[in-house]
Amino acid sequence: xxxxxxxxxxxxxxxxxxxxxxxxxxxxxxxxxxxxxxxxxxxxxxxxxxxxxxxxxxxxxxxxxxxxxxxxxxxxxxxxxxxxxxxxxxxxxxxxxxxxxxxxxxxxxxxxxxxxxxxxxxxxxxxxxxxxxxxxxxxxxxxxxxxxxxxxxxxxxxxxxxxxxxxxxxxxxxxxxxxxxxxxxxxxxxxxxxxxxxxxxxxxxxxxxxxxxxxxxxxxxxxxxxxxxxxxxxxxxxxxxxxxxxxxxxxxxxxxxxxxxxxxxxxxxxxxxxxxxxxxxxxxxxxxxxxxxxxxxxxxxxxxxxxxxxxxxxxxxxxxxxxxxxxxxxxxxxxxxxxxxxxxxxxxxxxxxxxxxxxxxxxxxxxxxxxxxxxxxxxxxxxxxxxxxxxxxxxxxxxxxxxxxxxxxxxxxxxxxxxx
Numbered sequence: 219x220x221x222x223x224x225x226x227x228x229x230x231x232x233x234x235x236x237x238x239x240x241x242x243x244x245x246x247x248x249x250x251x252x253x254x255x256x257x258x259x260x261x262x263x264x265x266x267x268x269x270x271x272x273x274x275x276x277x278x279x280x281x282x283x284x285x286x287x288x289x290x291x292x293x294x295x296x297x298x299x300x301x302x303x304x305x306x307x308x309x310x311x312x313x314x315x316x317x318x319x320x321x322x323x324x325x326x327x328x329x330x331x332x333x334x335x336x337x338x339x340x341x342x343x344x345x346x347x348x349x350x351x352x353x354x355x356x357x358x359x360x361x362x363x364x365x366x367x368x369x370x371x372x373x374x375x376x377x378x379x380x381x382x383x384x385x386x387x388x389x390x391x392x393x394x395x396x397x398x399x400x401x402x403x404x405x406x407x408x409x410x411x412x413x414x415x416x417x418x419x420x421x422x423x424x425x426x427x428x429x430x431x432x433x434x435x436x437x438x439x440x441x442x443x444x445x446x447x448x449x450x451x452x453x454x455x456x457x458x459x460x461x462x463x464x465x466x467x468x469x470x471x472x473x474x475x476x477x478x479x480x481x482x483x484x485x486x487x488x489x490x491x492x493x494x495x496x497x498x499x500x501x502x503x504x505x506x507x508x509x510x511x512x513x514x515x516x517x518x519x520x521x522x523x524x525x526x527x528x529x530x531x532x533x534x535x536x537x538x539x540x541x542x543x544x545x546x547x548x549x550x551x552x553x554x555x556x557x558x559x560x561x562x563x564x565x566x567x568x569x570x571x572x573x574x575x576x577x578x579x580x581x582x583x584x585x586x587x588x589x590x591x592x593x594x595x596x597x598x599x600x601x602x603x604x605x606x607x608x609x610x611x612x613x614x615x616x617x618x619x620x621x622x623x624x625x626x627x628x629x630x631x632x633x634x635x636x637x638x
Contacts, residue, residue, distance in 0.1 A: 232342070232345035233345060233346055234344055243545045244348070246545065247542060248331050248538075250373055250376045250377055251329070251373050251536065253376075254373050254376065255352055258365075258369060259327055260329045261327065261328055261329070262328075262329055263312065263329070264330055265305065265315055265330070265332065266305075266311070267305060268305075269302065269310075269311055269314070270301070270302055273310060274288070280307070280310075280496075284336075287306070287338070288303045288306045288336070288337065289303060289306075290302065290304075304334075305334055308332050308334055308351040309351070309353060309517065309520070309533050309535075310520070310524065313355075313520050313524045313531070314525075316328070316355050317524055317525050317526035320355075324529075325356035326354075326355040327353075328352070328354075329350075331348065332348070332351070333347065334346075334349060335347075347537065347538070347539060348539060349537060350536040351536075353531065354531065354532050355530075357530065357532075359516065359532070363516055363532055364473060364476045366532055366533065367384065369534075370512055370514075370536060371384075373536060374536075374541075377544075379544055379545075382505070382506055383485065383505040383506070384477075384482060384483065384484040384503075385484070385485050385487055385505065386474065386487070387486075387487060387501040388466055388467075388488070388499060388501060389500075389515065390465065390469060391466040391488065396409060446478055449467065449470060449471045449486065450471055473500055474486060496517045496519065497515040497516060498517055498519050499515065499532070500532070501514075501515035501516075502514060502534070506544060510537070512534060512536040514532065514534025514535060517532065518530045518531060554582075554583045554633050555583070555584040555586070555597055555598065556583055556586070556599040556600070556601050557586050557596075557597040557601065558575045558586065558587055558601045558603065559571070559588035559600065559602055560602075560603050561602050561605075562604075566605060567604070567605055570603045570609065572587070574603065574610070574626045574629075577626040578626055594615070595615070598614065599614060599633070600613045600615065610622070610623045610624065610625070610629065612629055614636065617636070
């Protein structure tokens with residue numbers, strides 16, 4: 219038994235090690251996501267892990283609760299004392315990147331695979347989270363919103379993830395509801411902050427002075443699970459009692475109708491609008507088996523808030539850790555794995571092992587040299603290199619067959635016949 223020479227150091231609370239099987243799932247998710255984005259004309263970006271804190275504070279883009287969970291510290295660059303953060307979000311840095319580098323473009327279709335950080339004091343939840351995100355800056359609404367939902371659903375479908383539930387809300391409708399009610403500005407701000415942090419029940423506690431407004435408000439909490447037709451009726455019933463809802467509700471109805479025409483099932487529910495700090499229009503969330511695996515929405519005010527011009531924008535993120543847990547090992551791409559070993563360990567045999575293994579890798583095989591510590595039982599294919607005239611002996615451990623062959627090309631021919 220090996221003895222440790224020092225104290226064991228555990229990983230940080232709230233962090234996660236990705237083992238080889240985890241990384242295989244992660245790379246598969248990343249590859250499917252990249253392929254789907256590239257096929258639709260999106261281009262890949264990557265923003266720095268460190269951003270200035272004022273990117274998130276001066277724009278007012280995050281709620282006080284979320285700002286309280288960022289990792290921030292002083293960057294003593296030239297003793298300036300500038301405060302920086304580990305990015306808590308992928309969209310806001312992308313908006314900054316657009317303003318800094320791509321502002322002349324009327325349409326920017328961008329995607330990324332990045333990690334974001336959020337402090338969680340118990341250490342029970344993950345503090346570092348990987349996201350596959352796409353941002354569409356410019357473009358025509360509501361087509362752009364539906365394009366993003368379609369992209370997210372395509373990724374999940376190609377990963378073999380089924381029974382995805384789409385929940386729709388609308389920040390414009392929620393904010394218009396608050397504006398239409400007879401509340402002081404302080405009351406509106408307090409209720410909006412509660413809603414932003416997930417307490418949508420705060421809306422239900424509002425007691426409008428006008429009975430018509432109260433009845434209309436209660437109709438909106440009956441929205442869960444309803445169709446675009448129900449939303450149309452809702453507009454006609456609430457229009458007089460809650461003026462100002464028209465634009466937001468029309469947008470919500472238009473998106474729902476487009477999803478209907480494309481055959482997507484969804485649940486419209488204003489109470490599903492949690493965490494829409496900078497959203498101005500549609501909010502959508504994706505669930506599998508009750509677990510949230512992604513979400514996004516429209517944020518038309520964000521680009522001007524970080525110093526850019528007024529331009530429509532929307533985006534979404536898929537949550538890598540949640541999706542990786544849904545991908546079983548049987549879903550991982552099958553590759554031909556071969557153990558290449560020198561029978562006697564002579565110098566000529568070892569040179570041949572390196573040469574043959576290289577040729578097999580060029581043909582997209584996984585060819586491992588026998589370095590000890592591996593069991594032949596872990597491989598279906600074992601290739602023994604011998605010094606005899608017929609130098610190669612290929613063993614198929616599943617079929618119990620052995621083949622004497624003369625070249626790597628013959629190995630590939632057998633693998634093609636047996637593995638396809």
